[in-house]
Amino acid sequence: MTNTVPPTEEILLAETGSDKAPRRVSALSYFLSKLGGAAVSMAMVILLGFFAFKILPGDPVAGIARERQLSPEQIAQLRSQMGLDKPLWQQFTDYLVNVFTLNFGESYVYRTPVAELIGDYFWNTILLTGTSAVIAITLGLWLGQKAGWRPGSLFDRITSGMALVLWSVPTFWLALILLMVFGGTLQWFPTGGMTSPDPPTDPLALVLDVAAHMVLPVVTMVAVVYAQYVMVMRASLMEEKSADYLVTARAKGLRDDLVRRRHAVPNALLPAVTLMFLHIGGLIAGAVTVETVFSWPGLGKLTFEAISGPDLPLLQGTFVVFSAVIIATNLIADLIYRRLDPRVRRG
Amino acid sequence: MKGTLMPHRSGRRARRTLAVVAAAALIALPVGAAHATDTAPAVVAAEATATPEADATTFRIATSGFVDTFNPFVSIYLLPTNTIRYVYEYLVQNSAEDGSPTKGLADDWEVEDDGMTWVYTLQDDLLWSDDEPITSADVVYTYEQMMTVPELSVANGNLVSNFESVEAPDDKTVVIRLKTPQAPNPGTEVPIVPKHIWEEIDDPATYANDTDVVGSGPYVLESYSANQSITLRANPNFWQGAPKVDRIQYVYYTNSDAQVQALRAGEVDFVSGLTPTQFQALDGVEGITAHSGEGRRYHSISINVGTVTRDGQPYGTGNEALKDVNVRQALRLGTDTETLLERVMEGRATPATSFIPASFPKWALPADDDVIMAYDPEAAMAKLDEAGWVVGASGIREKDGTPLQLRLLVDADDIIEQSISEYFVPWMQEIGVGITVESTDGDTISDRAVKADYDMYFSGWSVNPDPDYQLGINLCSTLPTGTDGSGGTSQDGYCNPEFDAMYAEQRSELDEEARQQIVHDMLAMNYTDTAQIATWYPNSLEAYRSDRFTGFTLQPKDGGIIASQAGYWGFLTVEPVSAEAAQAEEGGVPTGLIVTGVIVAVLVIGGIVFVLLRRRKMADVE
Numbered sequence: 001m002t003n004t005v006p007p008t009e010e011i012l013l014a015e016t017g018s019d020k021a022p023r024r025v026s027a028l029s030y031f032l033s034k035l036g037g038a039a040v041s042m043a044m045v046i047l048l049g050f051f052a053f054k055i056l057p058g059d060p061v062a063g064i065a066r067e068r069q070l071s072p073e074q075i076a077q078l079r080s081q082m083g084l085d086k087p088l089w090q091q092f093t094d095y096l097v098n099v100f101t102l103n104f105g106e107s108y109v110y111r112t113p114v115a116e117l118i119g120d121y122f123w124n125t126i127l128l129t130g131t132s133a134v135i136a137i138t139l140g141l142w143l144g145q146k147a148g149w150r151p152g153s154l155f156d157r158i159t160s161g162m163a164l165v166l167w168s169v170p171t172f173w174l175a176l177i178l179l180m181v182f183g184g185t186l187q188w189f190p191t192g193g194m195t196s197p198d199p200p201t202d203p204l205a206l207v208l209d210v211a212a213h214m215v216l217p218v219v220t221m222v223a224v225v226y227a228q229y230v231m232v233m234r235a236s237l238m239e240e241k242s243a244d245y246l247v248t249a250r251a252k253g254l255r256d257d258l259v260r261r262r263h264a265v266p267n268a269l270l271p272a273v274t275l276m277f278l279h280i281g282g283l284i285a286g287a288v289t290v291e292t293v294f295s296w297p298g299l300g301k302l303t304f305e306a307i308s309g310p311d312l313p314l315l316q317g318t319f320v321v322f323s324a325v326i327i328a329t330n331l332i333a334d335l336i337y338r339r340l341d342p343r344v345r346r347g
Numbered sequence: 348m349k350g351t352l353m354p355h356r357s358g359r360r361a362r363r364t365l366a367v368v369a370a371a372a373l374i375a376l377p378v379g380a381a382h383a384t385d386t387a388p389a390v391v392a393a394e395a396t397a398t399p400e401a402d403a404t405t406f407r408i409a410t411s412g413f414v415d416t417f418n419p420f421v422s423i424y425l426l427p428t429n430t431i432r433y434v435y436e437y438l439v440q441n442s443a444e445d446g447s448p449t450k451g452l453a454d455d456w457e458v459e460d461d462g463m464t465w466v467y468t469l470q471d472d473l474l475w476s477d478d479e480p481i482t483s484a485d486v487v488y489t490y491e492q493m494m495t496v497p498e499l500s501v502a503n504g505n506l507v508s509n510f511e512s513v514e515a516p517d518d519k520t521v522v523i524r525l526k527t528p529q530a531p532n533p534g535t536e537v538p539i540v541p542k543h544i545w546e547e548i549d550d551p552a553t554y555a556n557d558t559d560v561v562g563s564g565p566y567v568l569e570s571y572s573a574n575q576s577i578t579l580r581a582n583p584n585f586w587q588g589a590p591k592v593d594r595i596q597y598v599y600y601t602n603s604d605a606q607v608q609a610l611r612a613g614e615v616d617f618v619s620g621l622t623p624t625q626f627q628a629l630d631g632v633e634g635i636t637a638h639s640g641e642g643r644r645y646h647s648i649s650i651n652v653g654t655v656t657r658d659g660q661p662y663g664t665g666n667e668a669l670k671d672v673n674v675r676q677a678l679r680l681g682t683d684t685e686t687l688l689e690r691v692m693e694g695r696a697t698p699a700t701s702f703i704p705a706s707f708p709k710w711a712l713p714a715d716d717d718v719i720m721a722y723d724p725e726a727a728m729a730k731l732d733e734a735g736w737v738v739g740a741s742g743i744r745e746k747d748g749t750p751l752q753l754r755l756l757v758d759a760d761d762i763i764e765q766s767i768s769e770y771f772v773p774w775m776q777e778i779g780v781g782i783t784v785e786s787t788d789g790d791t792i793s794d795r796a797v798k799a800d801y802d803m804y805f806s807g808w809s810v811n812p813d814p815d816y817q818l819g820i821n822l823c824s825t826l827p828t829g830t831d832g833s834g835g836t837s838q839d840g841y842c843n844p845e846f847d848a849m850y851a852e853q854r855s856e857l858d859e860e861a862r863q864q865i866v867h868d869m870l871a872m873n874y875t876d877t878a879q880i881a882t883w884y885p886n887s888l889e890a891y892r893s894d895r896f897t898g899f900t901l902q903p904k905d906g907g908i909i910a911s912q913a914g915y916w917g918f919l920t921v922e923p924v925s926a927e928a929a930q931a932e933e934g935g936v937p938t939g940l941i942v943t944g945v946i947v948a949v950l951v952i953g954g955i956v957f958v959l960l961r962r963r964k965m966a967d968v969e
Binding site: 071075139190195197211292294302305 | 405407413414415416421423424497498500501502504505508553573574575576578596598599600601602604605607608609611612613614790793794797834835836948955
């Protein structure tokens with residue numbers, strides 16, 4: 001285990017409890033305890049979603065009134081439209097009803113149901129973050145296992161060094177530099193958005209158009225996250241390197257490369273899988289910066305703009321959805337890990 | 348590849364699945380990309396023929412503005428309301444010269460009954476963009492909706508609150524009867540909508556009005572894609588004739604630095620709201636003209652004059668010392684706004700005399716007015732001495748053992764406010780006033796401003812061509828009703844019955860010169876009372892592709908702004924420099940760039956796959 005991966009309690013159990021009497025954790029009780037934990041987290045998120053944003057300074061109507069000449073009657077009309085004239089407990093019950101009907105109320109700014117807005121922007125974010133994740137994971141794992149097999153080699157030093165430098169670079173800064181160089185100066189790639197202002201009608205041209213708009217944001221996202229896969233894979237492989245089964249493999253006469261690929265890598269992948277799942281949720285929420293710089297019409301940008309409103313229903317909606325996705329993927333990670341690693345099943 | 352996966356059949360299915368997924372991803376990507384390059388030339392051809400906009404001149408504007416709706420009855424955000432200005436003509440328009448009332452739908456108006464009745468005559472042969480005639484019935488319909496349906500009064504209800512009735516004696520005449528006499532022209536600022544479209548809509552209050560809009564202005568809204576683009580098309584039926592550019596397109600950029608890059612790359616033709624740094628960077632770039640225009644905003648330091656509610660109950664935490672007008676005037680005398688203007692704004696602003704910007708010269712208080720006080724720390728100290736504040740041991744003045752220590756709220760995100768406070772604090776120190784800078788976020792500041800939990804904070808408004816509204820929010824009747832600051836719309840918590848009396852007088856003074864004099868007197872009174880130190884009217888910093896477009900009309904015509912006008916003049920007269928120039932960047936991203944992108948991707952991913960495959964092959968050979 002490396003300290004970059006937050007160990008789940010099962011892994012710890014597997015490691016520390018291995019010398020105790022074997023105790024089979026029943027699949028059902030394991031599942032229920034995980035599910036219960038997730039449910040408690042979700043309940044906390046829903047409570048927080050209301051009260052945390054309620055104590056935020058700034059009155060949405062006052063924000064609007066500063067930019068426009070409104071009479072007290074107009075302000076009162078707006079307040080009642082937004083439900084801000086109701087007592088707090090009633091706003092809270094309205095909120096609960098909205099959350100449980102998965103509707104999240106109506107956005108102050110867009111004047112449309114928040115659920116609809118999130119639905120519209122969700123897939124744009126998935127397209128961006130999904131592509132970045134696939135590339136970052138593939139690239140990171142491949143570089144990591146190469147580097148970990150020969151730690152200290154030139155390849156390892158360059159790979160790890162590069163990864164760590166990019167990992168430490170602020171996302172916002174890197175994104176702006178890329179935008180300036182490749183968008184403004186060289187003009188190789190568009191400076192923002194998901195499509196051209198007049199999207200091509202031909203489907204293939206449209207795909208290319210979107211792809212061109214994706215290059216810079218994807219490069220940014222990959223550059224800042226692939227390092228963690230490199231480091232986890234590298235450390236994990238270094239641990240496997242001295243394992244007995246590799247001696248056996250070598251004794252069979254396998255070439256070094258094959259020993260690494262067929263024997264060491266599959267075992268070393270385990271922590272990386274955990275890491276992948278733990279980060280899927282974070283990926284969706286983590287696109288805020290990149291989406292903001294590259295004007296990508298996704299959930300991150302939606303959240304960013306909701307804060308400056310403040311568009312409370314939209315903020316609450318994205319907050320609850322982001323949290324739900326993270327809680328769900330963590331739950332799935334726990335469950336899958338149990339399938340993947342038998343040690344979790346037999347404490 | 349024979350048997351490479353064979354040694355691992357011992358139930359490690361999961362791992363194998365993972366390997367397959369990874370491999371599939373690796374293979375699918377370059378295959379897809381390679382496929383894309385194969386067909387790329389065909390795409391270029393297809394695009395040229397498939398896009399109907401190939402011949403249209405499109406003027407692109409970068410924006411980051413919120414859009415609530417394009418429904419003119421309810422839209423309140425700046426971007427959609429500015430768009431609506433281009434879509435619907437008013438009864439009376441604000442002129443480009445100085446914002447004064449000029450010909451709109453109506454080309455003539457008469458004031459009757461000492462300002463109680465306004466009679467408008469519409470122009471001949473006006474047409475909506477769908478070729479239906481524009482008549483007085485449309486005007487009456489629009490005003491009556493706002494007067495009778497509360498949901499439809501959200502955006503502009505304040506403009507018709509003095510309306511008794513609106514009638515149409517014939518197709519070309521509109522009669523507006525008012526509750527009280529009114530000098531400001533009641534026909535301005537309200538977008539007139541087509542009755543034949545809107546009366547068919549079931550629920551006008553929730554109607555989005557964002558596709559194929561029927562309008563009467565120079566451009567009509569064609570389509571809207573949230574957070575992506577807004578497309579306007581020239582209206583051939585506009586009474587001044589169709590604009591020379593076929594389409595105006597707003598393109599979304601969340602980040603203002605990205606907007607600057609988009610202008611450099613030629614993806615957009617116009618950006619506004621630039622910071623001085625961005626402006627400097629664009630100034631002198633080939634093909635780009637950076638324009639600094641006199642805006643319609645004022646910037647000020649608002650002073651807590653000792654806030655009270657409408658019925659006189661004190662509220663808030665304002666320092667007692669500031670109730671004394673001498674102390675407030677001393678703060679003004681001790682503030683060197685000229686230096687601030689040079690150092691903080693790099694001279695890109697006009698010194699302010701009041702909350703009515705100099706870009707409305709008819710109403711703004713002249714800079715040579717008798718009441719104007721120049722920077723004079725000696726006079727400031729004399730004022731404080733006179734008010735009984737004597738210099739204490741620490742250099743801070745005291746009275747009855749209380750030091751003259753004031754709080755200044757500063758928005759931590761606002762570089763200008765921060766810079767000002769760096770100059771302001773030592774200047775105040777010099778005259779013996781201690782300043783505590785409380786740096787916080789903008790939302791907290793507006794919250795505390797409402798509750799009057801401040802001594803001073805930075806404030807500012809965009810002002811309309813007619814000063815009536817802005818004067819109106821300085822009346823005693825706009826003070827809050829609750830001690831938590833609720834129910835008020837007051838600009839600075841100012842209240843002076845004399846000022847109120849003059850307000851009523853100017854509002855019904857139909858002789859413009861006489862009204863102008865009263866307004867000046869009011870501003871002079873407010874200046875002397877010092878409820879705020881108006882620092883300047885900041886210039887609006889804009890930039891455009893002058894290699895492609897030309898012919899912008901400024902408001903005010905002399906040194907004014909292009910975007911965010913109180914009117915549609917800015918983009919009305921814009922025209923391409925030449926037919927070719929406007930076509931240069933048509934269709935957004937040139938396909939060549941897309942191909943470049945794909946080739947780069949193919950090279951990178953292909954390279955990785957190549958290395959992988961080669962290693963596999965070598966392993967198999969051995």
